Amino acid sequence: MSKNVSLPVVRRLPRYYRFLRELMENGVIRISSGDLSRRMGLTASQIRQDLNCFGGFGQQGYGYNVRALYEEIGRIMGLGKHREAILVGAGNLGRAVSRHMDFASRGFALTGVFDVNPELVGRQIGEVVIQDIRQLEAFCAPNPPAVAILCIPKEAAPAIVKRLVALGVRGFWNFSHYDIALHYPEVVAENVHLGDSLSTLCYRINELEKQPAQPEE
Amino acid sequence: MSKNVSLPVVRRLPRYYRFLRELMENGVIRISSGDLSRRMGLTASQIRQDLNCFGGFGQQGYGYNVRALYEEIGRIMGLGKHREAILVGAGNLGRAVSRHMDFASRGFALTGVFDVNPELVGRQIGEVVIQDIRQLEAFCAPNPPAVAILCIPKEAAPAIVKRLVALGVRGFWNFSHYDIALHYPEVVAENVHLGDSLSTLCYRINELEKQPAQPEE
């Protein structure tokens, strides 16, 4: 059905999913692309185009069934699968992310955590015990995880990524500033570059303040 | 000089900044758009177009002076300014983000942290003591921060954002799933939607695995 859907469309799917879930929780049974577009700040055209990348889920004259569409999008994203994920780097950020994130509802299960710091090794994050990074191969080789979450410094990243790719890991949730896609075009990397995001905010706040306080409307 | 540069260009600035910094640290004095494009996985055209949104920083036949360009981009992003930022929500994620992030090098200084949880109030994050969220107005009114970092649950967000906007806060680093831009088009919101990012990775990993293991090249 989906023959290489463009990344902008894919990145909108989680947002559709969230809005549909909320509608569902509020007991809304059906919704038209026009109504949804007003709620989400998109055009109705875009919503229909986006959804039709994956199939015709609506019905003329009626709109979309909220629950059916919600479930369809969940299936499209593959959230039901629970692939294995490991965390590399159990510092502040790594621990917070893995405690904060509900992996199960996003298609993953956290099965291993690794760090270089001997003070962290042996401690627990949720159900999982932090292992020494030297155990990485022993743990992963028999059963390589689908993705690795990288919460490690930039300098440590090249060697770790190399080891993980060699082990067969093909997906990265990358919080480091190492450019995985550049060096390994065959893998998938989702970057969360917090520093870049904050820098962008800095720029945009500056721009906003340059404007002489836009009058309302 | 810059008359409303497009967001895609702005979002590339932090990446240029990082690459230039690294070149600088490696003692590289000058670089051409062609050379930089190969290192960054962009086209030389795009680099020149991007930079020329802000001014002509290069020199024909020579290229760009690495240090000068680095500093120029820092100025463009406004990283030297150290505007005040507060954190709302000092849970796992909020604490990790504020400990992990070097605010000073991204144009901000963290001056206040707030939470509802009385067990957290009084504890410290770095130099800053966590205050009760009820102190928000008392703290902000005399001297409203430029931005607020939101690490709070979706349900808490509408009320908090309303209070912050009323106080004059015009920028948000938004880790919550509340859609600020939709409700307050006059403010700037940078979203970090970790859940959406992980869901996107889930989709992309699925797509990758559907492919019958692309041969090298």
Next chain:
DNA sequence: TAGATTGTTAATCGATTAACAATC
């Protein structure tokens, strides 16, 4: 049936890439 709303094709818009004259 009439009204509503989809799925889809066509038009528009914006961003990226290519080309090249200007110039260091």
Next chain:
DNA sequence: TAGATTGTTAATCGATTAACAATC
């Protein structure tokens, strides 16, 4: 001067929006 590389204009590409026939 000759070679290199920019800044900038023009061409291309892709994504968004508009339009509308199909149809529930």
